[in-house]
Amino acid sequence: MSAAIMLWSVNIAQLLLIAAMTCCVYRLVRGPRAQDRVLSLDALYVCAMLLLLTFGIRTGSTVYFEAALVISLFGFVSTAALAKFLMRGEVIE
């Protein structure tokens, strides 16, 4: 009973997160200016991190947790570097 509940809820959550990633990709492709694309890339990183956490719940292993932590770290660094690039024209000066 509880296994069926967990299976369906994880399936629904993964479908919702994939729909959210589709919205992010739409804004990444359509975005009128560069800052829209950077914002959608940041949201895409967050969605990928949450999707990895739901994969961890589905398989019952804690291996996916480290991958989610690394992805959130990459998201912070890349968004900060891209915002610096939009501001100054170069990342390290």
Add this chain to the structure above:
Amino acid sequence: MSHATDLPLWAALLVSFFLILGAALTLLGTIGMVRLRSFYERIHAPTLGTTWGAGGVLIASMIFFSVLQSRLVLHEILITVFVIVTTPVTLMLLARAALYRDRTENNDGVPSFQIGDRPGEASAGPES
């Protein structure tokens, strides 16, 4: 899902509630990012995914592994703290970069560099 058969029913219901809440709020935030008109409205929307979206999924993961391993598994707090600390920093940097770009290109709807320069635009504010 063979590992979840020995999960009690209340834990399964609680975990699925928080999981679907977090995923649905993340989806709502990205739908807002698609549908809102200007960039300064759009930058508010994905923060729904980084506050309660990430919070719901991380609470669900914490409850699931704590009940399944019958001990307190709290290492998801690390991701929660990291996301909550870094999201305002990156979005502030991004909004300031966008404001700088709009100001240097003299776009409409952004305040000018010095407030005393053009008094008509100084009180207009960032809304367009």
